[in-house]
Amino acid sequence: MEPARRLSPMLERMWGREPAPRRGPRPRIDLATITAAAIEIADADGLAGVSMGSVASRVGVAATALYRYVGSKEDLLTSMADAVVPAPPEPGGRPWRDYLAQWTKAQRDIVLEHDWLLSISRFAPPLGPRRLLWLDRALAALDGTGLDDGEKINVASSLTGYALTDAALVHNAGSGFGEFDETDIGGVSDYGDLLAEVLDPETYPALSAAVRAGALGGVEGWVDDEDFRFGLGLLLDGVERLIARRASEGRTR
Amino acid sequence: MEPARRLSPMLERMWGREPAPRRGPRPRIDLATITAAAIEIADADGLAGVSMGSVASRVGVAATALYRYVGSKEDLLTSMADAVVPAPPEPGGRPWRDYLAQWTKAQRDIVLEHDWLLSISRFAPPLGPRRLLWLDRALAALDGTGLDDGEKINVASSLTGYALTDAALVHNAGSGFGEFDETDIGGVSDYGDLLAEVLDPETYPALSAAVRAGALGGVEGWVDDEDFRFGLGLLLDGVERLIARRASEGRTR
DNA sequence: CTGAAACTATGAACGTCATACACAGTAAGG
DNA sequence: CCTTACTGTGTATGACGTTCATAGTTTCAG
Numbered sequence A, B: 001m002e003p004a005r006r007l008s009p010m011l012e013r014m015w016g017r018e019p020a021p022r023r024g025p026r027p028r029i030d031l032a033t034i035t036a037a038a039i040e041i042a043d044a045d046g047l048a049g050v051s052m053g054s055v056a057s058r059v060g061v062a063a064t065a066l067y068r069y070v071g072s073k074e075d076l077l078t079s080m081a082d083a084v085v086p087a088p089p090e091p092g093g094r095p096w097r098d099y100l101a102q103w104t105k106a107q108r109d110i111v112l113e114h115d116w117l118l119s120i121s122r123f124a125p126p127l128g129p130r131r132l133l134w135l136d137r138a139l140a141a142l143d144g145t146g147l148d149d150g151e152k153i154n155v156a157s158s159l160t161g162y163a164l165t166d167a168a169l170v171h172n173a174g175s176g177f178g179e180f181d182e183t184d185i186g187g188v189s190d191y192g193d194l195l196a197e198v199l200d201p202e203t204y205p206a207l208s209a210a211v212r213a214g215a216l217g218g219v220e221g222w223v224d225d226e227d228f229r230f231g232l233g234l235l236l237d238g239v240e241r242l243i244a245r246r247a248s249e250g251r252t253r
Numbered sequence C: 001c002t003g004a005a006a007c008t009a010t011g012a013a014c015g016t017c018a019t020a021c022a023c024a025g026t027a028a029g030g
Numbered sequence D: 001c002c003t004t005a006c007t008g009t010g011t012a013t014g015a016c017g018t019t020c021a022t023a024g025t026t027t028c029a030g
Helices: A009-014 A030-043 A053-060 A063-068 A074-081 A096-113 A128-139 A149-174 A191-198 A205-212 A225-252 B009-014 B031-045 B054-061 B063-068 B075-085 B096-113 B128-140 B151-175 B191-198 B207-211 B225-252
Strands: none
Touching: A009 A074, A030 A053, A030 A074, A053 A074, A063 A191, A074 A128, A096 A128, A096 A149, A096 A225, A128 A149, A128 B207, A149 A225, A149 B151, A149 B207, A149 B225, A191 A205, A205 B128, A205 B151, A225 B151, A225 B225, B009 B075, B031 B054, B031 B063, B031 B075, B054 B063, B054 B075, B054 B207, B075 B128, B096 B151, B128 B151, B151 B225, B191 B207
8 A cells, every 4th residue: 555656766865765786786886975075076176166077086987977876967966965964953952042043053154164055055945864854953943832833844944044145145245246356356445345436326325325334344344143143133033923922822712 | 536446347337337439340239138138048948048159149149249248157147137136116105114025025026037046146245236226225214213234234135035045945846846857756746745755753753743744735835925924024023123122222322 | 507687887979068269340530 | 541449250179968889797597
């Protein structure tokens, strides 16, 4: 009566579900090895350095050998995006807010350590073992808050999204914004100066006022750890309010 | 006394700052035309269809002619990411919360209409004329709330980030998650079934409980408009609380 | 023990693409 | 008119993802 449901070959490999081959030469490589090699390259040379050729030669096989373990380069990137993720922090009986704060910050830091994740994350619903473990821990932390499962998942999604966007901001702020070449910077030293250069106060009244007031003095100062906690606070305050509302609903009903 | 600051050639073109050529043949094309053509292709065939060749032939020139207006394909993508953005909604004297809600939703809808934006957005601080207009309106909407400029910008960033991640979720939920090929789906019809197939209840206790309870029945139902408002509500509640705090600080001090 | 079957890695080949460069054509200024 | 500045073209190149037929290797069946 068990319906023989079949996952995609890629998912089966990510979950270690493929049956061991019963004939032929022993595989010299492995999805895990390939993925690890790709991650090392990406960490060192950026995502641009990750080509089927470079990954293969680091593993010690021909480029085309990878296709026995990976349907396409896209598949490889998907596998990388799951494999870089370490184990989530331990709950340790803390209140949900403390845990989720750490949980979110940890996610952001992972992205910052592997900035190439920013170019991959399509934000597909997670299907890999490591990412799902994070989701599980977030749900667990929200146990007993009175939220229903759907709400818990939404909270987790929002927090993950926030971690990602903040990481993107920090990353792009640090690396010359990627908008103009360093050789072309000339006299314009930072974001604020650049905006001042370009904005017409009539069409951009509020923004140019802020620029003039120096709110954007240096980009390094614009987005930092304090700002992360700021936005995170907004979200968590919102969650807290929702939980309170659910609690009062539960009582009065 | 005016220091002759120089922007990157790309930025100058995006802001229409390049001096008109005084000699030679009249340009047959234009950064705006090129960008528009690229956007049309991306809307129709996805970002994969956008190559220097395809864009050029749609404009009616040779592929290499584009390089006179665009430093690289990257530049073209940057220009596209600014040019798709329409004008922001009109404030119309509404309270900040109403306006920002519409502002954020509008951003999400833009991304949904042009899903290729998801593959571009590096989340660089905006430097194009259209995106900066959106930022300006958000700051304007927060005038009189007692927040300082930095806080306003952070709020706007958080909201933009949320719009983007939510759009990504909706998009990926609708299109078969991009995780397994349709030919490989077999019996597994949706996200919930797939997780049920793969999760071990011992290592994923909270998540598999939620799955078993049917919280993930259908992906279409998982992420939709209501969920967008949910997450948005969390953020705006947080903002509201911050504003209230600032207001009370202002009084007592 | 033998041979078929199952499986692995290889190398050559293909098509696509971004980009560099030298060149031919064209408008304006002196 | 001829120089100067500028525009679009054609050719070429190198990198990359992917396909395919093939040779080599291990196990199982008889």
